Amino acid sequence: MTEERRIGVYVCHCGGNISDYVDVKEVAETLAGEANVEVASTHLFACSDASQQEMIEQIREKNLDGLVIASCSPKLHMFTFRAMAERAGLNPYEYVHVNLREQCSWVHKGDRPGATAKGVNLVRAGVAKAALTHPLTPLRIETQPRVLVIGAGAAGMRAALALADMGLSVYIIERESEPGGWTAKVGRMGPDNRSGPEVAANLFERIREHQHIALFTDAELTAKSGHIGDFQVTVRLRGEEDLSLNVGAIIVATGFEPYRPRAGEYGFGLPGVVTLQEFRRMLEACEGPLTHNGRPVRDVGFVYCVGSRQEEGEDCPEPNAHCSRFCCMATSFSASLLHEVERKSNQTINQYHLYRDVRTYGRLETVYTQARADGALYLRWDPASPPRVEPRDDRLAVTVKDTLLGDEELEIGADLVVLATGMVPRQNDSLNDILKIPKSKDGFYNEIHIKLRPVETAIDGVCIAGTAQGPKNLAESVASALAAVARTGALLKKGFVNLEPLVAKIDTGRCVWCGECFNACPYGAIEKIHIGEKEVAMAIESSCKGEGGCVPVCPRDAIVIEGYRDDQIMAMIDASLEEAVPA
Amino acid sequence: MTPLDGKGAPKILVFSTNAISDPGIDRAGSAHLHYSPAVQVIPLPCSSGVKPSWIVHALERGFEGVFIAACGGDCAFLPDCTTRTATLVTRAQTMMKEHGISPKRLKMSGLCSVCADNFVAHMNNFQEELQCVEA
Numbered sequence: 001m002t003e004e005r006r007i008g009v010y011v012c013h014c015g016g017n018i019s020d021y022v023d024v025k026e027v028a029e030t031l032a033g034e035a036n037v038e039v040a041s042t043h044l045f046a047c048s049d050a051s052q053q054e055m056i057e058q059i060r061e062k063n064l065d066g067l068v069i070a071s072c073s074p075k076l077h078m079f080t081f082r083a084m085a086e087r088a089g090l091n092p093y094e095y096v097h098v099n100l101r102e103q104c105s106w107v108h109k110g111d112r113p114g115a116t117a118k119g120v121n122l123v124r125a126g127v128a129k130a131a132l133t134h135p136l137t138p139l140r141i142e143t144q145p146r147v148l149v150i151g152a153g154a155a156g157m158r159a160a161l162a163l164a165d166m167g168l169s170v171y172i173i174e175r176e177s178e179p180g181g182w183t184a185k186v187g188r189m190g191p192d193n194r195s196g197p198e199v200a201a202n203l204f205e206r207i208r209e210h211q212h213i214a215l216f217t218d219a220e221l222t223a224k225s226g227h228i229g230d231f232q233v234t235v236r237l238r239g240e241e242d243l244s245l246n247v248g249a250i251i252v253a254t255g256f257e258p259y260r261p262r263a264g265e266y267g268f269g270l271p272g273v274v275t276l277q278e279f280r281r282m283l284e285a286c287e288g289p290l291t292h293n294g295r296p297v298r299d300v301g302f303v304y305c306v307g308s309r310q311e312e313g314e315d316c317p318e319p320n321a322h323c324s325r326f327c328c329m330a331t332s333f334s335a336s337l338l339h340e341v342e343r344k345s346n347q348t349i350n351q352y353h354l355y356r357d358v359r360t361y362g363r364l365e366t367v368y369t370q371a372r373a374d375g376a377l378y379l380r381w382d383p384a385s386p387p388r389v390e391p392r393d394d395r396l397a398v399t400v401k402d403t404l405l406g407d408e409e410l411e412i413g414a415d416l417v418v419l420a421t422g423m424v425p426r427q428n429d430s431l432n433d434i435l436k437i438p439k440s441k442d443g444f445y446n447e448i449h450i451k452l453r454p455v456e457t458a459i460d461g462v463c464i465a466g467t468a469q470g471p472k473n474l475a476e477s478v479a480s481a482l483a484a485v486a487r488t489g490a491l492l493k494k495g496f497v498n499l500e501p502l503v504a505k506i507d508t509g510r511c512v513w514c515g516e517c518f519n520a521c522p523y524g525a526i527e528k529i530h531i532g533e534k535e536v537a538m539a540i541e542s543s544c545k546g547e548g549g550c551v552p553v554c555p556r557d558a559i560v561i562e563g564y565r566d567d568q569i570m571a572m573i574d575a576s577l578e579e580a581v582p583a
Numbered sequence: 584m585t586p587l588d589g590k591g592a593p594k595i596l597v598f599s600t601n602a603i604s605d606p607g608i609d610r611a612g613s614a615h616l617h618y619s620p621a622v623q624v625i626p627l628p629c630s631s632g633v634k635p636s637w638i639v640h641a642l643e644r645g646f647e648g649v650f651i652a653a654c655g656g657d658c659a660f661l662p663d664c665t666t667r668t669a670t671l672v673t674r675a676q677t678m679m680k681e682h683g684i685s686p687k688r689l690k691m692s693g694l695c696s697v698c699a700d701n702f703v704a705h706m707n708n709f710q711e712e713l714q715c716v717e718a
Contacts, residue, residue, distance in 0.1 A: 073609045074601075074626075102612030103624055114620035121623060438662050448602075448659050458659045502628070522661065547660035548632020552671050557636075564627055569637050573596065576623050577645040 005131045006038040008064040009123060010055055012046035012071035014101055021105040023116040027070070030120050036131045038062055046071045052084045059088035066090075066130040070098035070123045091135035093501065093563065098126040121576045128575035132568045138498035139541050143229035144248035145169060145492050150431070152215060153181020154474055155466025155481040156253035157203040162485040163251075164212035168492055171245055172207070173219035173235050179204050181255050183474060185277075187284040190333030190367045199474075216243070224250075224434050225524075227542035228461030229497050249461045249488045252435065252445065253481060256423040256467040259307025259324075262315065265419075266303050267389025272396050272416050275306075276331060279418040283337050289345040290338070292415050297349055300338065301398040301414040302331050303387055304355040308422035308471075311383060322442045324422025324471040328359045328368070331420040335371035351376040352412050354387050354400050364473075380404050389417050423471040436522055437462060444470040455484040458545065459523070460499070463487050502563040503544035504551070510558035511536040517550035517559060526550065592621040593647035593713035595706065598633050599626045602659055603696050604652035610699035618706040630654050630691075631667040635675035638689055639682055648688045648713045650705065655693020665693060685718040 011028045013019035024042045032040040039062055043051040046069055059067065067090055069081050074097040082092035100119055108115035147163050149156045152174035160170045178184065180200030188195050207213050216237060223234040231250060235243045258277050261268035268275075272292060274282070282290070290297045308327065310319035335351055342349045353376055360368040372378060379402045381387055387400040398412045425443035432439075437457045440446040445464045448456045455463045463484035466477035491497060504525070506517070513535040518526040525543035528535055539550075539559075548561045560566060599605040605626045611618065627633065630653035638649045651668060658664035668691060676686035690709055694702055 073606075073612075075606060075609065099609070099624070099626075102609035104612075104620075106612035106615055107618055108620045109615065109617065111620055118620040118623065125623075125625070438659060441656055446659065520667075545660050547629035548627065549629065549661055549667060551632045552634045552674075561628065561632060564632070566634065566637075569625065569634075570640055572625055573637065573641045573644060573646070576596070576625075577594075 005036040005066050006062065006064050007036050007066035007068060007127055007130050008055065008059055008062070009037055009040035009068045009127060010046055010070070011040070011042045011100070011119075011123065012069065013042060013044045014072060014105075015045055018071070018101050018105040021109050021112060021115050022100065022119045023112065024119070026116055027119045027123055031123055031127065034124070034127065036066070036127060038064055047077050047080055056084060056088040059085075059090060064090065065094065066133060067095040068098060068123060068126040068130050069095070070100040070119070070126065072101040073099050073103070091133075093136035094130065094133040096126045096130040096133070098122050121578070124575040124578060125572040128571035129568045132565070132571055136501040136562060138501055141227070141229040141497050141499065141542060143492050143495060143497055144231075144246055146171070146245070146247045147488055147492070148173065148221075148231070148233055148245060148247040148250045149253060150221060150250065151175075151181065151253035151255055151466070151468070152179035152204075152217070153253060153255045153466065154183040154200060154203065155255070155468075155477040156181070156251070157200075157207055158478045159251050159253060159465050159481040159485050160213050160215075161203065161206055161210065162482055163488065164210050166485075166489045166493065168212065168489065170213045171235075171247065172213060172215045173221065174215070174217045175220055177218050179207075179215060179217060182258075187280045188337065189474060190329055190336070191364055219243075221431060221434055227540075228499070229491070231461065248492045249463070250435075251463050251465050251481075251484045251488060252437065252457075252468050253465040253484075254426055254428055254431065254468045256471065257426050259320070259421040259424045261306055261419055261421065265315075266306060266387065267391075267396065267417060268419060270389065270391055270396065272414070273389060273419065274416065275419050275421040276327065276334070277421065279334060279416070280330075280337075283334070283341065286341055289347045290341050290349065295415065296347060297415040299350045299352070299412065299414045299416075301389075301396070301412055301417045302334070302351065302353045302420060303389070303398075303417065304328060304331060304353065304420045306419040306421050307424065309356065309383075320422070320424060320442065322422075322471060323359060325359070325476070326471060326473040327420045327422050328355070329364045329473060331418070332358070332360055332368045332371045332376075334418070335376040336367065336374060339371075339374040339376075352398070352414070353378045354381055354398070355379070356381060356383065379410070423467055426468070435459065435462060436524075437464065440470075442470065444468065455480055456487055461491065499542060500546065501541070502561060503541050503546040504539035504548070505560050505562055506537050506539050507558040507560075508536040508538070510556045511554075512556060513537055514555060516553045516555065520550045520553045522549075592619045593710050594621045594645065595619075595623070595648045595650055595709060595713075596641045596646040597622060597624040597650045597652055598630065598637075599624050599652045599694075600629050600654045600658075601626050602628075603654040603657050604630075604694035604698070604702075606696040607694045607698040608652065608702050610697055611702050614699050616699060616703045618703045619710060621710070622706050629658060629660050629664065631658075631661050631664050631671070633668070633671055635671060635678050638675045639678050639684070642679065642684050642688055643682065647716075648690065648709055650709055651689075651691040652694040652702065653691050655695065657693075657695055683718060685716050687712065687716045
């Protein structure tokens with residue numbers, strides 16, 4: 001039997017948000033007389049400074065060794081109260097948070113006795129869990145002041161410069177033989193008409209001059225071990241020589257691939273049907289009139305949303321549901337570039353932009369406005385009847401139902417049809433095997449939280465930047481790269497990192513090494529070790545995510561996650577079912 | 584549909600997940616939706632970590648149903664989380680049958696961090712269904 005604990009239970013009114021629907025006094029009074037509870041009381045606002053001070057004094061005075069606070073959702077104040085516990089001299093992991101607002105008072109507003117009885121059960125479960133806590137220490141890891149940046153496109157290079165300016169050393173590796181990525185290949189970019197190759201060359205020049213950055217081209221990551229703050233990585237140079245590096249963090253800026261249409265998709269494969277990227281290269285190379293097949297170009301059709309916002313169908317079993325963000329702007333900007341060719345060479349070129357929605361958001365709207373002012377025609381189609389592109393008398397015929405003209409079917413003769421091809425995830429199977437960053441449904445790398453943690457990944461110490469995460473224009477790519485720099489800088493400039501100790505623990509007495517947990521862990525956090533003659537599994541604390549995927553697969557019941565141990569969960573279940581004692 | 588309230592409403596234990604489904608369940612609260620107080624939640628890090636033995640224990644001790652509010656496709660830890668959780672459910676149902684408990688007393692559904700309405704609908708439906716389950 002475990003020793004009696006001295007737990008403090010504090011039930012919050014939340015200024016009426018809880019106490020209007022739950023009798024908090026009854027909850028506290030019921031708990032006050034129960035096992036392991038030394039003191040139970042209520043607070044008007046437990047999170048207020050005054051209440052925290054009062055609780056701290058009581059914890060010290062009564063020498064409490066556990067703490068349960070029943071208040072709002074743990075997403076709001078779990079860390080507040082963990083810090084308070086620490087200030088009071090308690091181990092923060094001997095604190096248990098009970099969600100009495102979002103999961104009780106607010107959802108049972110019309111049933112005060114029911115809500116109060118449930119409140120008692122919730123707090124009882126919290127006490128049962130707290131009674132089985134023991135002090136845990138966060139794992140403190142010294143961090144190495146060096147960063148590996150994967151990918152020397154605009155995002156990777158911009159990140160490297162910002163990190164180096166912070167005083168961190170940066171290794172930037174690029175698979176291609178030239179840095180610059182797609183930015184170096186794109187030509188002029190809207191809305192400010194800057195040259196992509198110039199932007200890339202400027203970044204590269206600054207990198208070359210920076211004493212804290214080493215850039216390797218023809219370089220690929222071939223191995224990664226270690227953990228946040230202290231990774232060992234191997235980089236293969238020119239396919240032969242291996243370079244070993246020790247870095248504290250990694251930023252993945254591996255970019256995107258342009259969508260490659262299927263044969264026949266909007267006429268792709270027919271002479272004169274080109275992708276947006278091919279068309280931009282034609283414009284860059286064009287001196288004088290724009291010609292195709294030796295003839296001056298008179299009519300150009302643009303089909304938007306090719307490879308983006310797709311719907312599942314027979315010819316598209318794995319649709320790209322995402323919007324590629326940059327293509328409406330880039331295609332409308334191409335209209336202006338084409339108008340420029342027209343003016344310079346005194347050529348007349350009619351432009352037909354067949355779009356679904358024009359998403360030139362924010363100030364990019366000026367690009368769309370300019371294109372129309374210069375004479376580009378925009379026609380809207382519906383995905384239920386997409387445009388058709390067919391060969392017609394040495395030219396192309398584009399048939400479209402214009403939804404803004406009452407679905408009237410128009411046939412447009414064209415010399416060129418430009419498919420506004422979007423972004424798809426880059427094929428990087430070997431890198432994915434090494435980094436193990438979770439991917440989202442669209443195949444791009446996944447952030448931890450789309451809004452609040454937009455550049456961190458489930459792999460601690462590894463951030464994503466730029467279009468490796470999903471479609472972005474250049475400005476957004478650089479913004480995300482600098483966000484990744486901020487997170488990485490905050491981690492490495494501090495010099496150390498504390499990791500949550502709520503991770504897997506293996507009972508080596510029970511374990512007989514069957515390998516099930518090893519197979520269940522995608523993070524390489526399970527290692528086979530020898531204890532004397534016996535082979536057993538050991539969890540590597542710094543690599544373990546604490547999600548518990550290994551726990552139910554263990555046939556010997558030898559694994560627990562701290563904070564969610566079997567005895568704690570069982571005790572919570574039992575405590576939840578005790579009959580409420582009337583006050 | 585009228586939620587089943589007060590005494591006699593089937594007690595449901597929900598296993599939620601800290602990053603995905605628990606925020607979705609919180610959202611039902613923030614939106615001041617309503618479900619039965621016989622529903623009680625224990626949050627865990629991820630639904631792939633639920634042990635079948637916990638489920639059987641909960642049902643033997645007096646919960647009438649267990650609902651796993653799974654991470655689904657949004658899981659930040661395991662890309663195959665749904666498959667893993669589904670495997671656990673199958674294992675748990677086998678174990679439940681061995682203990683003479685109807686497998687209908689266990690349900691699982693992916694619940695996202697904004698799935699407030701879904702959660703409430705699941706709870707109401709599950710309570711209705713549990714009233715017809717015999718074993």
